[in-house]
Amino acid sequence: MKLFGRIMLGIGGGFEVLWGLLVLATQVINQSQGPGAFGAFLILLMGLAAVLGCIRGELGITERISLMLVNGIGALIFLIGSIAVLASLNSSNVPSPLPASIRPLVGGVLLLVVGLGPLTVFIGAPFLPRRDWKRKKKDMTDEERDQRKRERMISLGVGLPILLLSLPMALVALGRGGNINPTTPNSTNTTSPANWSGPTGPSQTFKELNFKWTAPDDSWIFLDPQKFNPEAQVFAKRSHPDIAALIIIEKVGLRVQLTTEGLREIAIANAKSSSTNVVELNTSTLTVDGVEGVTATYRGTIAGRRFHYINWLTSYNGFAVQVLSFGQEQDAAAANRVWSQVLAGFHFIDPDLIAYGDSSPAEDFRSERYGFEINLADQGWRTSKFFSDMIPHAEFVAEPPTLVGGLVVRAVRIDEHTLSLDEVARAMMSIINFSYPNDPDITSIETIESDDRTIQRIHALLDGSPGLDYEHIHDITLNDGCAIMLQGMWPKGDAEQKEIVLAALQQVMLFESMPLPTDIVAQLEPHQLSRRATFFNTLGLAAFERNEFSRAAVLFEEASQADPSYVTHLVNQLKALNQLSRYADGVAAIRATNNRFDAVESVVAWDAYMRWRSDDSDGAVATWRRLFATGYQNDEDVELFADALISLGRPDEAIVVIDNHAANPNLDGLVLSRVYALEEIGQINEGLTVLEPSLDAPVNIVLADRYVQLAYNHELHEQAIAGAERVEANGRPTLDTFNRKGLAQLALDQLEEAKASFEKALALKPGDQTLRGNLEYTQELIDQKQETKNPF
Numbered sequence: 001m002k003l004f005g006r007i008m009l010g011i012g013g014g015f016e017v018l019w020g021l022l023v024l025a026t027q028v029i030n031q032s033q034g035p036g037a038f039g040a041f042l043i044l045l046m047g048l049a050a051v052l053g054c055i056r057g058e059l060g061i062t063e064r065i066s067l068m069l070v071n072g073i074g075a076l077i078f079l080i081g082s083i084a085v086l087a088s089l090n091s092s093n094v095p096s097p098l099p100a101s102i103r104p105l106v107g108g109v110l111l112l113v114v115g116l117g118p119l120t121v122f123i124g125a126p127f128l129p130r131r132d133w134k135r136k137k138k139d140m141t142d143e144e145r146d147q148r149k150r151e152r153m154i155s156l157g158v159g160l161p162i163l164l165l166s167l168p169m170a171l172v173a174l175g176r177g178g179n180i181n182p183t184t185p186n187s188t189n190t191t192s193p194a195n196w197s198g199p200t201g202p203s204q205t206f207k208e209l210n211f212k213w214t215a216p217d218d219s220w221i222f223l224d225p226q227k228f229n230p231e232a233q234v235f236a237k238r239s240h241p242d243i244a245a246l247i248i249i250e251k252v253g254l255r256v257q258l259t260t261e262g263l264r265e266i267a268i269a270n271a272k273s274s275s276t277n278v279v280e281l282n283t284s285t286l287t288v289d290g291v292e293g294v295t296a297t298y299r300g301t302i303a304g305r306r307f308h309y310i311n312w313l314t315s316y317n318g319f320a321v322q323v324l325s326f327g328q329e330q331d332a333a334a335a336n337r338v339w340s341q342v343l344a345g346f347h348f349i350d351p352d353l354i355a356y357g358d359s360s361p362a363e364d365f366r367s368e369r370y371g372f373e374i375n376l377a378d379q380g381w382r383t384s385k386f387f388s389d390m391i392p393h394a395e396f397v398a399e400p401p402t403l404v405g406g407l408v409v410r411a412v413r414i415d416e417h418t419l420s421l422d423e424v425a426r427a428m429m430s431i432i433n434f435s436y437p438n439d440p441d442i443t444s445i446e447t448i449e450s451d452d453r454t455i456q457r458i459h460a461l462l463d464g465s466p467g468l469d470y471e472h473i474h475d476i477t478l479n480d481g482c483a484i485m486l487q488g489m490w491p492k493g494d495a496e497q498k499e500i501v502l503a504a505l506q507q508v509m510l511f512e513s514m515p516l517p518t519d520i521v522a523q524l525e526p527h528q529l530s531r532r533a534t535f536f537n538t539l540g541l542a543a544f545e546r547n548e549f550s551r552a553a554v555l556f557e558e559a560s561q562a563d564p565s566y567v568t569h570l571v572n573q574l575k576a577l578n579q580l581s582r583y584a585d586g587v588a589a590i591r592a593t594n595n596r597f598d599a600v601e602s603v604v605a606w607d608a609y610m611r612w613r614s615d616d617s618d619g620a621v622a623t624w625r626r627l628f629a630t631g632y633q634n635d636e637d638v639e640l641f642a643d644a645l646i647s648l649g650r651p652d653e654a655i656v657v658i659d660n661h662a663a664n665p666n667l668d669g670l671v672l673s674r675v676y677a678l679e680e681i682g683q684i685n686e687g688l689t690v691l692e693p694s695l696d697a698p699v700n701i702v703l704a705d706r707y708v709q710l711a712y713n714h715e716l717h718e719q720a721i722a723g724a725e726r727v728e729a730n731g732r733p734t735l736d737t738f739n740r741k742g743l744a745q746l747a748l749d750q751l752e753e754a755k756a757s758f759e760k761a762l763a764l765k766p767g768d769q770t771l772r773g774n775l776e777y778t779q780e781l782i783d784q785k786q787e788t789k790n791p792f
Helices: 002-030 036-056 061-080 082-089 100-127 142-177 260-274 329-344 385-390 421-431 495-505 526-545 549-562 567-579 583-591 601-613 617-628 635-647 651-661 668-681 684-695 701-713 717-729 735-747 751-764 769-789
Strands: 203-206 211-214 234-238 243-251 276-288 291-302 305-316 319-328 346-348 365-367 372-374 396-398 406-413 442-449 454-463 469-479 482-491 508-510
Touching: 002 036, 002 100, 036 061, 061 100, 211 243, 243 329, 260 276, 260 291, 260 305, 260 319, 276 305, 305 329, 319 329, 329 346, 372 406, 385 396, 406 421, 406 495, 406 526, 421 454, 421 469, 421 482, 421 526, 469 495, 482 495, 526 549, 526 567, 549 567, 549 583, 567 583, 567 601, 583 601, 601 617, 601 635, 617 635, 617 651, 635 651, 635 668, 651 668, 668 684, 668 701, 684 701, 684 717, 701 717, 701 735, 717 735, 735 751, 735 769, 751 769
Parallel strands: none
Antiparallel strands: 203 211, 211 346, 234 243, 243 319, 276 291, 291 305, 305 319, 365 372, 372 508, 396 406, 406 482, 442 454, 454 469, 469 482
């Protein structure tokens, strides 16, 4: 019985110690306030007392009563407090790899297991033998009297505090488990709007953005908004349940013409980019602080958790405003209750203040590098970072005095390259995603001649913001080694705005550009290099389409040098060099990238091919092996690799490459490579077996002709003839089919049959001298045979 009691106390005490540590760790992770840490400490004491009883093996009456009473109450606490524990397990602050849907189940199992701790101690305590304290002090030795004092001190020191402190812990657990105690800041219940007198919590003020926000009460804490959203100014949070508030305000200015509905669409698009399974629940209008806006409610999933969002948005006086509140989906009701309190704390400092964005009056601009100047000072035009960021490839950007429209100047150094104005127009328009000259948005093209320059003027029409279309005019010209495009835009049909923009275009003056060193790339800024790369890549594509491969290779090289990080320019250069059979130059171009594209499969594939064609067979094979070791699959490259191995006398390896790396080994090229490999090994019948399905309808004439050829080349004349007859029977014979059939028949001395085959082949190509020679030779053999039979 004593052993049973010790085992029960040891097991139960161990469970309690572990559970106390777990609860304490959870409190630390959550940074929670309230009775959690206090309860964890008491659980630890309970466990330590039980473990001490297990070690001693005997209990005094006080110890026995204390352990049984405390652990009995503890078992009751675990049952009543299950809701509070489950809520902790589901808290969004607790890192957990478990899906939210199964956490309650896991929490229930944990409660059941941990609840066995106090229950086990409660059962095991009576089975330990009672310490004999009935002997009188006068009958004891000094050592025994000291031992009794120590035991009583331990009993009172451990049992009594636990007994006294377990009662308030039980009340706390009853309160949390029953979802009461509404007065504490961390209560599950939120303050109802009816009992809420207004925001009383901490506040923040942003004068430059014209707003301030006060938290609903002191339970809210401010956190760093930049860690959540770089554009946010306010990020505040409360716990139990976890609800957060986020405020984002931008000064976009009136010129952007951003509507509240447009802002809502942007917000939903941003939510979909950062979340999955975004579902918009409802949208309604709502006036906050005298400003009308839109409330959008939606849900989305982030890292496997479903969140409930409520967002109030407005585009007001040039400010784009978003006030967002969110929590986990299971706390949606609480988030909805808190939402009105979050909005009540938001106020504009000056409701009449207008945000003009970050614009400033336009000054006269001069570009020595590209040889142009613009004189717009004192004409009401403005420059802005917002507009410039929208057009990163521009040298100059300005907005007209009215609210919409603009003037943009783009320029590219072409220096020693001789280009036609039409080529330049094609390349410059490609920078802004127009396909010149056949783009459907281009309405007209005209050439304007003046004393000092020729201008290609292109009119276009583009959709703008909802309900607003823009007319565009693009003036493209060449100036002293530079290509320059002036782009003006205004609302469709707005004659007054059009005149303002056209007048601004006339303010652009050209002069000789500043000479640059030979290494132009080193002198240009990143946006200028990107523009130059796009320009020359477009010119290269046009030259490639005209089969001007030498010119295309030079243009693609310019593009690749201007933007070495963009692999497409390099690949285009390699394609042009391949057309010119300049394989060594292709290898050199790849090496010049300093292994920048070692992980780009298309470049590695080109590297292997170019090495092979430039007689670096070892380097080619090694590069192919490295490429396919990554799991790369491209049947064209598999065929090249296999054919290279066959030519190197390694047909066995070629078959392994096809088997291991081909996505579709039944493609004609791969089948032919396999057959060539089998032929090199000497497995002719296996090769014929691979090709035989091609003889049946529908006949694959490429593989069928290879079947007849393979059989004939290895003197399997009957199989060659039979294969040709199957092709003929299925209606797809070719000149090669009839010719090889005739040769096989000739080899078998089937002269009349051979003559008929050659005649059929000659009928397909009457002027073919080889076929005519075969026919004449066959006729001679027939005549000789007739003379032998009839010498007279």
